[in-house]
Amino acid sequence: MINVTKSTVPPLEEYIQYLQGIWERNHFTNHGCLVNELEEKLKAYLQANHFYYVSNGTVALQLAIRALDLSGEILTTPFSYVATTASIAWEHCKPVFVDIDPETLTIDPDKLEAAITNKTQAILATHVYGNPCDVERIEQIARSHGLAVIYDAAHCFGVTYQSQPITHYGDISTLSFHATKLFHTVEGGGVVTRNDDLAHKISYLMNFGHNGPEAFFGLGINAKNSELHAAMGLCNLPRVNAVIEGRKAVSDLYDSLLLPTGLITRPRIRSGTEYNYAYYPVLFASEADLLKVKQELVKHNINTRRYFYPSLSQLDYVGNQPVPITEDIAKRVLCLPLFDSLPHEIVSEVSNIIVNTLSHVMI
Numbered sequence: 001m002i003n004v005t006k007s008t009v010p011p012l013e014e015y016i017q018y019l020q021g022i023w024e025r026n027h028f029t030n031h032g033c034l035v036n037e038l039e040e041k042l043k044a045y046l047q048a049n050h051f052y053y054v055s056n057g058t059v060a061l062q063l064a065i066r067a068l069d070l071s072g073e074i075l076t077t078p079f080s081y082v083a084t085t086a087s088i089a090w091e092h093c094k095p096v097f098v099d100i101d102p103e104t105l106t107i108d109p110d111k112l113e114a115a116i117t118n119k120t121q122a123i124l125a126t127h128v129y130g131n132p133c134d135v136e137r138i139e140q141i142a143r144s145h146g147l148a149v150i151y152d153a154a155h156c157f158g159v160t161y162q163s164q165p166i167t168h169y170g171d172i173s174t175l176s177f178h179a180t181k182l183f184h185t186v187e188g189g190g191v192v193t194r195n196d197d198l199a200h201k202i203s204y205l206m207n208f209g210h211n212g213p214e215a216f217f218g219l220g221i222n223a224k225n226s227e228l229h230a231a232m233g234l235c236n237l238p239r240v241n242a243v244i245e246g247r248k249a250v251s252d253l254y255d256s257l258l259l260p261t262g263l264i265t266r267p268r269i270r271s272g273t274e275y276n277y278a279y280y281p282v283l284f285a286s287e288a289d290l291l292k293v294k295q296e297l298v299k300h301n302i303n304t305r306r307y308f309y310p311s312l313s314q315l316d317y318v319g320n321q322p323v324p325i326t327e328d329i330a331k332r333v334l335c336l337p338l339f340d341s342l343p344h345e346i347v348s349e350v351s352n353i354i355v356n357t358l359s360h361v362m363i
């Protein structure tokens with residue numbers, strides 16, 4: 001069975017060497033040397049002022065919302081993974097959806113301003129599929145209305161925009177290092193900020209609020225990650241650039257086989273982006289076409305995923321907030337298998353199945 005993604009894994013012996021060290025030190029968590037080493041290396045890779053390695057990308061979003069002390073309305077995208085909206089609701093804030101731009105599939109800045117009320121405190125936008133939001137316009141709008149900006153950069157490891165890592169933008173950016181993501185530590189996440197006060201707050205929020213062993217800065221939670229997870233990250237990090245190269249080759253091959261047919265369209269990657277090829281989403285003319293293709297691929301043991309369907313505006317805890325563009329796109333978008341070791345014959349097979357299925361439809 002070919003799945004939509006396949007976790008990168010190091011040679012087992014490499015991971016076992018790290019395990020040996022962990023066993024010798026008998027130090028499994030609480031800022032052990034591997035967590036510290038990974039944190040330093042990721043901070044350097046991301047050219048970040050402050051970087052915190054946490055237990056997953058969802059708690060990273062929750063920490064961001066807490067660190068900014070948000071309690072009111074947060075303008076957000078309905079086209080993302082459920083964790084983006086769920087984190088807002090989990091923190092007892094109100095997700096207010098702003099529809100997306102139909103070409104880039106990121107939050108539409110033209111609609112942001114109209115959604116601002118006196119209860120609006122922040123914007124939480126997703127660089128969906130690793131495609132940067134319109135960060136310049138969002139910053140302008142946020143500045144002129146005194147709003148905080150959080151970017152869910154879970155898809156963005158390795159993405160740069162205007163020659164800067166995409167995590168430079170916004171007050172806080174969050175990352176996910178889940179096993180399905182381009183760079184992973186099995187479970188894991190990250191919080192990036194340039195702001196020293198926010199950084200300090202995140203540093204104690206993620207560790208029970210501790211200020212040394214016997215004092216507390218305030219309320220906190222356990223969002224630490226372990227030495228075993230950090231070890232996987234240390235194995236995977238040196239391979240990231242090769243992984244991105246491999247994904248680019250697969251993605252380019254899909255492009256060359258599918259784009260000339262005119263049967264599908266692709267989201268537009270914002271210019272100025274050095275992309276990471278995290279996903280290969282295609283848009284079909286209709287949901288019926290999508291379902292036919294998906295079914296046909298399953299018959300050939302090829303699994304695709306409807307990232308991101310349904311539209312998050314369909315969640316039963318968000319109230320009725322119509323977002324027609326997202327609802328239309330969510331029904332027609334499908335992510336094709338994409339990972340660096342995906343055999344190029346499979347890419348051809350997937351492309352042929354799409355072309356044959358949709359040509360039948362037209363006859």
Ligand SMILES: *Cc1c(COP(=O)(O)O)cnc(C)c1O
Pocket residue numbers: 056057058059080081083084126152154155175176177178188189
């Ligand atoms: C994966 C993902 C998350 C959640 O990350 P976890 O590490 O699985 O908690 C959040 N937002 C987006 C957009 C994601 O794709």
